[in-house]
Structures are given as C-alpha cells and as structure tokens.
Amino acid sequence: MDKKTVGLSDNLKNSTSPKSLTKNPIKGTKFTIAISSAKGGVGKSTFAMNFALALKSIGLRVGILDADIYGPSLPKMMSINEKPKSEDGKSLTPIEQYGIQCISIGFLVDEETPMIWRGPMVTSAIKTFTQKVLWNNLDFIVVDMPPGTGDTQLTFAQEIKVDGVIIVSTPQEIALSDVKRGIRMFDKLKVPILGLVDNMSFFESEDGKKYNIFGEGGVEKLSTNYKKKFLGKIPINIDLRVAADTGKPLVEKSPNHEISKIFIEIAKKIKGSYL
Amino acid sequence: MDKKTVGLSDNLKNSTSPKSLTKNPIKGTKFTIAISSAKGGVGKSTFAMNFALALKSIGLRVGILDADIYGPSLPKMMSINEKPKSEDGKSLTPIEQYGIQCISIGFLVDEETPMIWRGPMVTSAIKTFTQKVLWNNLDFIVVDMPPGTGDTQLTFAQEIKVDGVIIVSTPQEIALSDVKRGIRMFDKLKVPILGLVDNMSFFESEDGKKYNIFGEGGVEKLSTNYKKKFLGKIPINIDLRVAADTGKPLVEKSPNHEISKIFIEIAKKIKGSYL
Numbered sequence: 001m002d003k004k005t006v007g008l009s010d011n012l013k014n015s016t017s018p019k020s021l022t023k024n025p026i027k028g029t030k031f032t033i034a035i036s037s038a039k040g041g042v043g044k045s046t047f048a049m050n051f052a053l054a055l056k057s058i059g060l061r062v063g064i065l066d067a068d069i070y071g072p073s074l075p076k077m078m079s080i081n082e083k084p085k086s087e088d089g090k091s092l093t094p095i096e097q098y099g100i101q102c103i104s105i106g107f108l109v110d111e112e113t114p115m116i117w118r119g120p121m122v123t124s125a126i127k128t129f130t131q132k133v134l135w136n137n138l139d140f141i142v143v144d145m146p147p148g149t150g151d152t153q154l155t156f157a158q159e160i161k162v163d164g165v166i167i168v169s170t171p172q173e174i175a176l177s178d179v180k181r182g183i184r185m186f187d188k189l190k191v192p193i194l195g196l197v198d199n200m201s202f203f204e205s206e207d208g209k210k211y212n213i214f215g216e217g218g219v220e221k222l223s224t225n226y227k228k229k230f231l232g233k234i235p236i237n238i239d240l241r242v243a244a245d246t247g248k249p250l251v252e253k254s255p256n257h258e259i260s261k262i263f264i265e266i267a268k269k270i271k272g273s274y275l
Numbered sequence: 276m277d278k279k280t281v282g283l284s285d286n287l288k289n290s291t292s293p294k295s296l297t298k299n300p301i302k303g304t305k306f307t308i309a310i311s312s313a314k315g316g317v318g319k320s321t322f323a324m325n326f327a328l329a330l331k332s333i334g335l336r337v338g339i340l341d342a343d344i345y346g347p348s349l350p351k352m353m354s355i356n357e358k359p360k361s362e363d364g365k366s367l368t369p370i371e372q373y374g375i376q377c378i379s380i381g382f383l384v385d386e387e388t389p390m391i392w393r394g395p396m397v398t399s400a401i402k403t404f405t406q407k408v409l410w411n412n413l414d415f416i417v418v419d420m421p422p423g424t425g426d427t428q429l430t431f432a433q434e435i436k437v438d439g440v441i442i443v444s445t446p447q448e449i450a451l452s453d454v455k456r457g458i459r460m461f462d463k464l465k466v467p468i469l470g471l472v473d474n475m476s477f478f479e480s481e482d483g484k485k486y487n488i489f490g491e492g493g494v495e496k497l498s499t500n501y502k503k504k505f506l507g508k509i510p511i512n513i514d515l516r517v518a519a520d521t522g523k524p525l526v527e528k529s530p531n532h533e534i535s536k537i538f539i540e541i542a543k544k545i546k547g548s549y550l
Contacts, residue, residue, distance in 0.1 A: 038389075039346050040422045041316010045449070070423035071314050071453045114313075114424040114456035116463065119394025122425065147315045147422055148345035149389040150397065173520035174320070178346045181389035188391065203488065205480040213478065213511060215520065236488060245448035245490065 023161040028135030029063065031274050033142050033194070034156060034165040038182030040147035042170045043199040045073035046244045047234070048144040050260070051166070053251040054267035056099050060139040060275075063094060063101035065129050067156070068146040069115050069122045072106035079247030083107055084133075091132045098252045103133050119151040126155045139275065147178075149185045157189035163274070164194035166231065166266075171198055171218040179219070183226050194270060195229030196222065203236040231266050234259065298436040303410030304338065306549050308417050308469070309431060309440040313457030315422035317445045318474040320348035321519045322509070322538075323419040326441070328526040329535070329542035331374050335414040335550075338369060340404050341379035342431070343421040344390050344397045350381035354522030358382055359408075366407045373527045378408050394426040401430045414550065422453075424460045432464035438549070439469035441506065446473055446493040454494070458501050469545060470504030471497065478511040506541050509534065 026032055035048040048064065055062045066074035075081065078100070084092045084107050094101040105115060105125055117125075135141060143162075146152050156162055165186050169179045179196070186193050198219035203211045213236065223230035234240075237259050243250040251260045301307055310323040323339065330337045341349035349355065353375070359367045359382050369376040380390060380400055390396075410416060418437075421427050431437055440461050444454045454471070461468050473494035478486045488511065498505035509515075512534050518525040526535045 039316055041314055041445075041450075070425055071456070073449050073452075076449055076452055111452055112455040112459050114460035114463070116424050116429060116460050118426050118429060119397075122394075149391050150345055151393050154391060154393060170316075172516055174348050174351055175316075177348075177351055177386055180387040181346070184387055185389035185391050188389070203478065203486070205482070205484065205486065207480070207482060209480065211478070211480065211513070213513060214516060238486070238488060241447055241489060 023159060025161040026065075026130050026135060026141055029138040029141040031140050031163045032160060033140055033270065034145050034162050034191070035142060035168060036145040036153070036165050036182060036186070037147060037168045037178070038149060039169065039175045039178035040071075042168055042175060043234075044168045045077060045144050046240065046249070047168045047197065047199060048142055049074070049077045049244065049249040050240075050251040050263045051267060052100055052142040053098060053249055054260070054263040055140050055142070055271065057251065057255060057264060058267055058271060060271065061137060063135050063138045063141040064103075065133075065141055065143045066102070066104035066106065067126060067129065067143050067152050069105050069117065069125050069152070070146060072104045074102055074104035074144065075106035075111070076247060077244045077249060078102055080104075080107065091134050092128070093134050098248070101135060101138065103129055122151045123155050126152055127159075130160055149181060153185065157186075157191050162191045164192045166194050166197060166270070168197045168199050169219050170200045170214045171212070171216060172214040173218065175214070176218050176222055179222060183228065193228050194273065195231035197231045197266070198233040200236045201233040231269060232262055234262055298434060300436040301340075301405050301410060301416055304413040304416040306415050306438040307435060308415055308545065309420050309437050309466070310417060310443060311420040311428070311440050311457060311461070312422060312443045312453070313424060314444065314450045314453035315346075317443055317450060318509075319443045320352060320419050321515065321524070322443045322472065322474060323417055324349070324352045324519065324524040325515075325526045325535070325538045326542060327375055327417040328373060328524055329538040330415050330417070330546065332526065332530060332539060333542055333546060335546065336412060338376035338410050338413045338416040339378075340408075340416055340418045341377070341381065342401060342404065342418050342427050344380050344392065344400050344427070345421060347379045347381035349377055349379035349419065350386070351522060352519045352524060353377055355379075355382065366409050367403070368409050373523070376410060376413065378404055397426045398430050401427055402434075405435055424456060428460065432461075432466050437466045439467045441469050441472060441545070443472045443474050444494050445475045445489045446487075446491060447489040448493065450489070451493050451497055454497060458503065468503050469548065470506035472506045472541070473508040475511045476508040506544060507537055509537055
C-alpha cells in the first residue's frame with residue numbers, strides 16, 4: 001500500500017486528493033460535473049441534457065459544455081441553430097436555451113461537416129471551450145464527454161478542476177468492460193466518481209412485460225464491486241428518445257413524466273453532495 | 276463542377292479514384308473492409324464480428340483487426356484470452372478463433388486497463404496492427420473502427436488501401452447527424468462507401484408487436500439522399516446481444532438463426548462486389 005494513503009478511507013481520498021492539485025475551475029462556474037461513459041451510444045448525451053435541465057428545475061444555474069468534438073449532440077437535442085457571438089473577437093458568449101448556457105463545436109460548423117481532426121486539434125478546441133467561453137455565474141457546468149479514454153479526457157483531467165464524474169452505461173457485458181476501464185482511468189487521474197447510472201435498463205412493452213434487451217443488473221453490480229455509488233436506473237423509453245430527437249429534452253418538455261422524475265431525483269442527490 | 280470529374284458517374288468516381296493513390300494494402304490480405312459508424316454504441320462491433328463470420332461461412336478467408344484502441348470489443352466477443360506470439364520480437368502472429376485471424380489491443384493489456392493515450396500513441400498502435408501483424412493469405416480483413424472522425428480514421432484513410440467501408444447506424448435522428456458527418460468524411464478521404472446498415476432497427480415483443488424504439492426508416496432514407504447503397508436492416512435481438520456477450524457471435528453459434536441469415540445475405544452482397 002502507498003504510504004501516503006495509509007489511514008485514509010476511499011471516500012476521504014476521493015474528496016481530498018483532487019484539491020491538492022493546482023487545476024483551475026472553469027471560469028464563471030462553481031462545480032464541473034463530467035458525464036462520461038467510455039463506450040459510446042449508451043445515451044450519455046441524452047442523460048447529460050436531461051440531467052442539466054433537472055439541475056435547473058431544482059433552482060440551480062447550469063451550463064452544458066459539449067466536449068464531443070467528433071459527434072456533437074447538443075445543437076440538435078437543444079434545438080440551437082445559431083452561432084455564438086464574440087464581443088471582443090477572442091471570447092465566446094454561450095447560447096442560452098431553456099435557461100441553460102450552452103456551447104458546442106456544432107454551433108461553429110454546419111451539421112454535416114465532419115471534424116477530421118487529429119488529437120492536438122481536439123485538445124485546442126476543448127481549451128477554447130474551457131478558457132474562452134464567458135460562462136455567467138453558474139452553479140454547475142455539465143460536461144458531455146466523448147467516448148474513449150483519450151485526448152479530451154486527459155485534457156480535462158490534467159488541466160481542469162473536475163469536481164466529479166457520473167458514469168453512464170447500458171447493462172450489457174461488452175459495455176461494462178468499457179466502464180471498468182473508465183473507472184480505472186478516472187481513479188488514476190484522481191477525478192472523483194460521483195456514481196454510476198444504468199441507462200436503457202429495460203424495455204416495457206404495452207402489455208406491461210419487461211424485456212432486458214441489454215441484460216440486467218450489470219451496472220449496479222459493478223458499482224458494488226468498485227465501491228462506487230449507484231445513482232439509479234433509467235429504462236428504455238420512446239418518449240425520452242423522441243424528445244431528444246425533436247430538440248426539447250423530456251425533463252423540459254414534460255417535467256412530470258415518470259422518467260423526468262428519475263432525472264430530478266439524481267439531480268437532487270448530486271446537488272446534495274455539493275451545496 | 277470540377278473539370279477532372281466531368282463525364283464520370285458517382286459510381287465510377289468511387290471505383291476509380293482510390294486506385295489512383297499510392298496507398299498500401301495490409302500485407303497478407305486482398306481486400307480491406309472497414310466497419311464504421313461515426314457514433315458509438317450502434318452495434319458496430321457486433322456487426323463487424325458477425326459480418327466477418329458470415330464472410331467465412333461463405334468460404335472466404337477472413338481476419339478481424341480491432342482498431343478501437345480505447346474500447347476493444349474483440350477479446351470478449353470472440354472469447355480470446357491469450358497474448359499473440361512474436362517469433363522474431365518484431366512482428367505479431369494473429370490469434371485464430373472460429374477460423375478467423377484476429378488482433379486487438381485487448382490481447383496486449385488486461386481487460387480493465389484503460390488506454391489513456393493521446394492521438395499519436397493511437398496512431399502508432401494502428402500502424403503496428405496494419406504493418407507488423409502476420410496476416411496469412413486473407414481474402415478480406417474486416418476492420419472494426421472506433422467511433423469518431425479522428426486519428427484512427429485519418430491513419431487508415433491516408434496510409435492504408437481501404438477498399439470499402441460499411442457504415443452502421445441506429446435509426447434515431449441524433450445518430451443520423453453523425454452518419455452524415457461520417458459519409459462526408461469518407462467521401463472527402465476518397466474511401467468508397469459500400470453501403471449503410473440500419474441496426475437495432477426495431478424490437479419485436481413476444482406478442483409480435485413491433486416497437487420502433489430508435490425511430491424508423493432514417494438510415495434507408497439517408498442512403499437514398501446520399502446515393503449510397505442500403506444493405507439491410509437488423510432488428511434489436513436479444514439472442515444477438517447474448518451471443519456477443521458470451522463470446523460466440525450468433526452467426527457462428529446459430530448459423531440458421533433468422534438474424535444470422537441477414538448477415539450472410541450482406542456478406543454475399545459484399546463478396547459479389549469484389550470476387
């Protein structure tokens with residue numbers, strides 16, 4: 001065992017070690033929460049948007065930083081079709097939608113333009129978003145991370161004070177391997193893991209039968225094994241997908257929907273850890 | 276209109292222009308087919324493994340190169356738990372499983388170790404896999420690409436003779452934005468697109484009702500709009516997921532399964548374009 005950590009519980013280590021590094025918070029924000037998944041396509045962006053709106057619905061000031069340079073989802077999911085303004089030619093003013101301050105590479109290029117960029121270009125875009133955007137007095141900034149364990153993750157972990165990460169996964173075995181790698185990465189980079197979410201947990205057909213399309217219980221079990229909090233299950237839900245596809249996330253469109261309530265519960269848990 | 280292309284149909288352009296560049300094929304292989312998706316989590320790896328096994332089932336010699344450095348799926352999906360041998364300390368011998376020659380970064384590290392690498396390291400791993408692996412007399416090598424439009428895609432497009440790419444997507448709107456970017460990238464990099472596959476197309480419950488969980492018809496419509504071939508629909512299927520999770524892809528485990536037949540049909544179409 002490492003001498004320095006003797007006598008510290010895992011919780012204490014998580015809560016103290018990041019503070020001992022000299023990483024900067026994103027200017028204009030109090031807490032940075034990254035939404036990560038290691039594996040793509042598990043509903044991370046849908047989670048990020050709805051989670052941000054859930055934080056807003058409980059009275060917080062929130063921003064979303066879309067850090068997925070290769071596959072930005074924010075413009076479509078939040079119905080944003082304008083370019084951010086720059087007053088001084090250096091900084092960018094985030095675009096406000098549904099009461100949330102937003103930035104995405106998708107605001108700067110048209111929908112179909114691929115960002116055929118090698119890593120250093122991605123790093124530079126991320127730095128612009130964290131250093132040059134005029135976030136205004138936010139309680140939380142929610143960062144929608146890209147899949148993987150590469151340049152974007154490293155840039156955030158090394159240069160930004162990330163206060164916590166929520167790991168979203170679907171429950172199938174092959175996704176869980178990626179989650180394990182994600183947990184190990186954030187532990188290694190000393191970014192506290194706030195908890196795991198089991199997304200697309202099951203599908204309920206109209207006759208009330210539940211189908212474990214992607215398997216069952218894997219994420220919760222993993223949380224236990226790795227001693228991480230389990231934040232909740234979100235079923236596969238067509239309303240949730242349609243809301244994201246049509247540009248008004250479910251929590252904003254139907255705050256009383258049973259699925260919206262799950263997001264609001266998770267938002268309350270996270271708020272409680274900080275404020 | 277560009278003067279050089281006057282009088283050439285799109286098909287002809289696709290089939291001639293890549294040959295005029297001096298990119299090298301992967302040694303020991305005849306044709307390189309990349310499976311791509313721009314967006315992660317659409318079932319690309321499940322598609323790649325089953326497609327490779329479908330090519331084998333119609334009498335071809337096939338390899339799989341797992342190019343997803345951050346989230347390798349091959350070891351688990353193909354039940355491979357050994358390290359590749361190196362006779363001379365420089366080259367790697369691929370591991371044969373179910374009659375397929377396989378390589379993956381997952382063979383070289385344990386399951387839970389994250390590859391916390393910036394782009395140039397990824398590029399270097401890809402070059403090892405394309406230049407230092409002793410592929411033995413393959414008709415087709417199937418490359419399971421990572422999501423995105425970054426280092427791995429660029430390295431393949433610029434240095435390897437990629438004979439064609441199959442783009443896999445789920446039908447929801449937000450995935451289709453990524454597909455459009457993917458199409459534009461491959462067109463720009465002059466990699467011929469063999470066609471699009473609509474994956475997780477619908478879910479059929481036990482009472483025979485169909486649910487368009489991820490929407491309907493989007494991939495086929497996109498194929499038409501972009502003048503690309505539509506290769507087929509693959510429904511959400513628990514057998515398919517379970518087979519991948521338990522290490523024996525469905526086409527190998529149950530070649531007569533209705534889903535396996537879809538893969539074999541697609542394999543026949545692709546074979547027909549080359550051999």
